[in-house]
Amino acid sequence: MTRVLHILDHSLPLHSGYTFRTRAILRAQQADGLEVRAVTGQRHSADGPEVETIEDMTFHRTPGAASGPAGLREWREVNALAEAVVATARVWRPDVLHAHSPALCGLAGLKAARTLGVPLVYEIRAFWEDAAVGNGATHEGSLRYRITRALENRAVAGADSVMTICRGLREDLIARGVRPDKIGVMPNGVDLGLFGTPLPRDAALAGELALGDGPVIGFIGSFYDYEGLDDLIAAMPQLIAEQPGARLLLVGGGPMEQALRVQAEASPAAFAIHFAGRVPHHEVERYYSLCSVMAYPRKRSRLTDLVTPLKPLEAMAQGRIVAASDVGGHRELIRDGVTGALFPADDPPACARALAALLSQAEAWPRIRAAARAHVAEHHDWARNVRRYRDVYEGLLAPAADAGARTAAR
Incomplete structure (x- = not known):
């Protein structure tokens, strides 16, 4: 052996x-x-x-x-x-x-x-x-x-x-x-054996976070500058104009956390942006259960163009809809319109349009979820x-x- x-x-x-x-x-x-x-x-x-x-x-x-x-x-x-x-x-x-x-x-x-x-x-x-x-x-x-x-x-x-x-x-x-x-x-x-049937929406946690009953855009991870979370926050006023019930849930922490909180507080959509802070690893699935779409708005750089991240694959394995910027690392993982949605990097209005389009096409979500899970099973x-x-x-x-x-x- x-x-x-x-x-x-x-x-x-x-x-x-x-x-x-x-x-x-x-x-x-x-x-x-x-x-x-x-x-x-x-x-x-x-x-x-x-x-x-x-x-x-x-x-x-x-x-x-x-x-x-x-x-x-x-x-x-x-x-x-x-x-x-x-x-x-x-x-x-x-x-x-x-x-x-x-x-x-x-x-x-x-x-x-x-x-x-x-x-x-x-x-x-x-x-x-x-x-x-x-x-x-x-x-x-x-x-x-x-x-x-x-x-x-x-x-x-x-x-x-x-x-x-x-x-x-x-x-x-x-x-x-x-x-x-x-x-x-x-x-x-991903180890597909770790991902069984996704948890149903945790209504108690949604109430605790004051998310309401509308769709939730989620990000769970580390708050580094290259993740582009400032672009996601900047996209929220336009998204709210098209999808008034939408909310943004940011779970995690990191070097950009304080700057992101200041930006969110100054946003016209501040009421729709929620920070959950860092959560224990065994609690993460509860937060995933709240999210209609997981967003990964990475900025374009050598790092993001060359390296494929793990988080979108985990989200796809859990049956979550994924929207991501079109940096090279994301293009290796996601087929636009088939296994998720891609939008131009470093472009908050384009991010808002892509998210609004996804939220208005909920009837396509079962097809996208199935294609994404099949892609992960075959290639990852x-x-x-x-x-x-x-x-x-x-x-x-x-x-x-x-x-x-x-x-x-x-």
Whole structure:
């Protein structure tokens, strides 16, 4: 049985899109007959033992915390994580190392793979230099941006195989000179076993939030600038003019929360905009039950054009109608008029028109829901897609197996 040791920035019990994708991968690989474990780096901030079992998955932690000036601190992180991977591998004996972005994990995986003499798969979920721009931590072309990009390129060059979560990232790597046959795609996905019959509308929660009986436009997630929630708020007066009973429900929090609240309070549609704050993960389905349409108005940028988000897929799997801006990451997931609606990015009036059109065509919702769920089942179900990993691993392990067989035959 093939053993795979995953190398991660952080993991459960922390909750993030990163940890949920990891959980889905590990669970699907276990169901596919692989043995899996994971090692997290020093940025995993949850307290816990050095070896932790969560939901039947085993995580090894890298002890300590890196210190020092920028650059030296990150290199110490890489070395500490590489040492933790090697220590775990010497006991558990994995056949393959599978590192997941950021590049620090890829570089740690590369050091460990060379020490252990096992192949390395490096998986890119986003280019972290672009994510830092999207989060407002730096700007494109800065020294930090260029260093992060160079480290990414180094990890990609050293890995035996590279996986990306979407075509946009793959095409960008090819443009950098990476061989196309070295790069596979493992799309963002969902565990359809987690999504049964959607909950009926939670009338008590709707009353508590004063949403009324009209349609609700929802967003559940992190409030980053690139999510475009300011455009969604700016679209509300026009939407209310066409659909007076419509309401906007924003669930979550993040760097833009205060600015968004100020914007909403100054809006002519302030009465129709509701902030629910952050909610416990086990309560999220109740909030989804209130939403007629889930809106994802991402702004256009390198990050949003190259990377496919997870939230629209989860909404489609739960039978929710999805409306999203037409950035590249959304176009990979949604067919306009078939599995959801797309509208021009960075354009609040266009967003309002698309939402109003969806709300006026409720008779089409069953068809859209069915098409969206079928699309997710065919293209984004982890139980099906996880077999792509097995093909990659077997391709990397085959030369070593053939060499062993030839040696044994002598």
